[in-house]
Amino acid sequence: MNKVVEKLETWKDIFIKNIPNIAIALVVLVVAYFASRAMNSIVNKTIGKRIRQKSVRDLVSRVASGVTILVGLYLAMTVLKFDDTLKTIVSAAGVSGIVIGLALQGTLSNTISGVVLSFRKNLNIGNWVETSGYSGEVMDINLNYFVIKEADNNMVVIPNKTILESPFKNYSLTTKMRIAIECGVEYGADLEMVEQLTIDTIRTNFNQKEIGKDVEFYYTEFGDSSINFLCRFWIDSENALERLKAKSKAMIEIKKAFDKEDINIPFPIRTLEFTNKLNVKNNIAREKVSAN
Template sequence: MNKVVSKLQDWKDIFIQNIPNIAIALVVLFIAYFASRAMNSIVNKTIGRKISQKSVRDLVSRVASAITILVGLYLAMTVLKFDDTLKTIVSAAGVSGIVVGLALQGTLSNTISGVVLSFRKNLNIGNWIETNGFSGEVIDINLNYFVIKEFDNNMVVIPNKTILESPFKNYSLTTKMRIAIECGVEYGADLEMVEKLTIETIRNNFNQDDIGKKVEFYYTEFADSSINFLCRFWVDSENALEKLKAKSKAIIEIKKAFDKENINIPFPMRTLEFSDNQRLNIKEVTNSEGSVN
């Protein structure tokens, strides 16, 4: 019993001796707490000008806040002279961090990739991109995956790591797109007239002067039943859907212009011929129930 009382008395003396240090440690933790909240707000506002993804902003601000708390905790434990305890905690945290890191390697790589993607100026929400065999509008970039909405309104979810490591085409990086149309006309057509008519049709429907570009027209080959040509022109557009609409309109207008001038666009035809001494005999077979096969 005396040993217990003596031990309690020793703890009491140690506590009284360390009251100033405890007070300082509490003040440090108090300051660290409010500093972490302030850091959270400051970082969120600062990176908010560069990062549009809320999930990424929250992650960065929380990491900054956690670092502030850890610094305050380290200072408080140093004031309380818990150096040995602190070393033990740091060592255990290091080993645990390695184990957790190996277990969550895929998830962490996607998270880090999401943070990196959020800082890339050539890829933002609302851009129209093509990557990994998919094409559509970027709807979301969060900490784990990348979301694209395709033409048919289907959502494609791709891991951030895949996006970061794969090439992609961003249609929204430029305000102009070039459209190429391939077609063919019959061998009896006036080629100079075809060229002139096609260029005029494109100019009348797509103002190339405002864009500062010219309509390009080239005959490309003598095909089996037609002389083929390539026509290229420019449109003001930042996504592939507008490009597709412009191409569709150009095809319609060129077809109308050709029909008006009686310019034929050849198409494959197959003719079946039978000689006079060959006939196709068809025999009707009726089963016992009266149905015809």
């Protein structure tokens, strides 16, 4: 019983001796708590202008808040002279972090990729992109996946890691898009007339002066049944759907212009020639004589 009393007396003396340190540690923890809340709000407002994804904003702000709390806890334990305990906690956290990191390697990779994608200036929600064999409008960049809405209204969910490691084409980075049309005309056509007619048709239906470009026209080859050409022009567009519409319209207008001027767009023709060098009638007569 005396040993217990002595032990309690010792703890009391230590407690009284460390009252100033305990008070300082409590103040540090309280300040760290309110600082973490302020940090959460500040970071959320600061990155809110650059990151539209709420999940990513919350993650970044919570990480900043957690780091502030950890700093306060470290200072408080240092004031209380719990250095050995602090080293033990840090060592245990390090080992646990390695184990958890290996177990959740794929998930953590997608989460980190989602944060990186959110800070990219060349990729935002609403952009029309093409990546990993899919093309459509970016609907969401979440912590683990990337959502694309295709032209047929299907939603495609792609892991963030795949997007980060794969090349992608962003049609929304520029409002100018070039359209290429390949066609052919008959060998008897006036090539200079065809060239000028095609250029005039494109200029009439697609204003190239506002874009600051001009129509390009090149004959490319002597085909099997036609002389083929390539026509390129520019449109104002931010997605692949507008590109398809412009190409379709250009093909219709070129066909109308060619039909009006009696310019033929030939299709491949195969001629089959049957030759009969044998006299069929004489062969039939010989067979009848032999039969008699």
